[in-house]
Amino acid sequence: xxxxxxxxxIKGGLNPFETVGMSILVYAGxxxxxxxxxxxxxxxxxxxxxxxxxxxxxYFIMNTVVFNKVTESNTKLNILSAHFVVDECFALFSLMDExxxxxxxxxxxxxxxSWVLGAIIGVSVLxxxxxxxxxxxxxSLYALFIAILIPNLKRSKTITLMVIITGILNYLLQFVIGNxxxxxxxxxxxxxxxxIVDDKELDLEVEKEIINQGTVKEENHE
Amino acid sequence: MxxxxxxxxxxxxxxxxxxxxxxxxxxxxDFGVKAKKFLNLLPFTALAALICPGVLTVDTKIWYVGLVGxxxxxxxxxxxxxxxxxxxxTVTALxxxxxxxxxxx
Numbered sequence: 001x002x003x004x005x006x007x008x009x010i011k012g013g014l015n016p017f018e019t020v021g022m023s024i025l026v027y028a029g030x031x032x033x034x035x036x037x038x039x040x041x042x043x044x045x046x047x048x049x050x051x052x053x054x055x056x057x058x059y060f061i062m063n064t065v066v067f068n069k070v071t072e073s074n075t076k077l078n079i080l081s082a083h084f085v086v087d088e089c090f091a092l093f094s095l096m097d098e099x100x101x102x103x104x105x106x107x108x109x110x111x112x113x114s115w116v117l118g119a120i121i122g123v124s125v126l127x128x129x130x131x132x133x134x135x136x137x138x139x140s141l142y143a144l145f146i147a148i149l150i151p152n153l154k155r156s157k158t159i160t161l162m163v164i165i166t167g168i169l170n171y172l173l174q175f176v177i178g179n180x181x182x183x184x185x186x187x188x189x190x191x192x193x194x195x196i197v198d199d200k201e202l203d204l205e206v207e208k209e210i211i212n213q214g215t216v217k218e219e220n221h222e
Numbered sequence: 223m224x225x226x227x228x229x230x231x232x233x234x235x236x237x238x239x240x241x242x243x244x245x246x247x248x249x250x251x252d253f254g255v256k257a258k259k260f261l262n263l264l265p266f267t268a269l270a271a272l273i274c275p276g277v278l279t280v281d282t283k284i285w286y287v288g289l290v291g292x293x294x295x296x297x298x299x300x301x302x303x304x305x306x307x308x309x310x311x312t313v314t315a316l317x318x319x320x321x322x323x324x325x326x327x
Contacts, residue, residue: 018226022233022234026234030268030269031233041279045232048229054264055265058262064244078246078248079242081245082241136314136316139280139291139316143295146299147299152266167270167271167275169271170275181271185267185271187264189271193266199259202263
């Protein structure tokens with residue numbers, strides 16, 4: 001996934017230094033890929049920044065859960081570890097019996113390092129590949145999105161309905177408001193979702209999805 | 223170039239602030255059930271909006287290239303193929319697909 005991000009970032013015109021720098025400074029898996037693909041599509045800065053804020057806002061919830069659980073900590077240590085929350089370490093730490101801040105730092109630093117390393121490998125390998133291969137890499141991002149979505153759609157009819165509504169909405173809105181349709185459709189889709197999505201299905205799915213992503217990611221790093 | 227560095231810094235800031243606030247104000251934050259549900263649904267709708275219609279612009283000249291890749295990725299995911307394998311197989315399939323079209327056109 002880190003390598004896939006690097007492929008899109010390079011295509012968006014970022015140099016290798018900027019590509020890896022973004023992984024270090026921003027550290028948001030899907031959020032970075034979204035930002036990079038918006039750069040490819042030539043979206044405005046304000047548009048990209050606002051979309052990043054909305055998409056990455058879930059870390060607010062995750063850190064609320066994490067820091068409510070953490071023991072043996074103080075505000076300084078909390079601030080130090082705040083940057084490292086992502087879906088994987090959030091899921092792991094929420095399910096663990098341990099609650100020390102040091103355990104959390106240990107659990108969260110590993111995905112961080114492998115994400116940065118993935119970007120470094122990405123930018124070094126991509127320079128050596130022929131054009132037809134890098135062109136085909138365009139699909140990697142969508143393959144990833146689809147692979148994340150399908151297991152959830154398979155289990156929940158109401159999430160499927162919400163996803164289809166959002167897709168159609170985005171398709172229609174782009175003719176009216178251009179690149180802004182992404183953020184508008186995302187927000188409206190989720191608002192509709194709060195009314196139509198089955199609560200039981202959502203709770204199960206989110207947890208399962210996070211756990212699955214964690215194990216898949218570990219396999220990838222071997 | 224400077225624009226890109228500015229952009230990265232801005233994205234870093236708007237990503238870090240929501241991470242930072244709970245670290246400082248522990249135990250003072252609580253959400254309603256509806257707000258939590260809304261925030262949990264955002265990643266799904268964001269992905270949906272990214273796929274449709276973006277996947278049709280994978281190749282700006284031949285629109286169905288993206289559709290072929292998307293259908294393949296969907297089928298593989300339905301068959302529970304691991305995430306990393308789906309990406310590798312789909313990319314490989316497109317390289318083959320491009321080579322075949324190259325001969326036909």
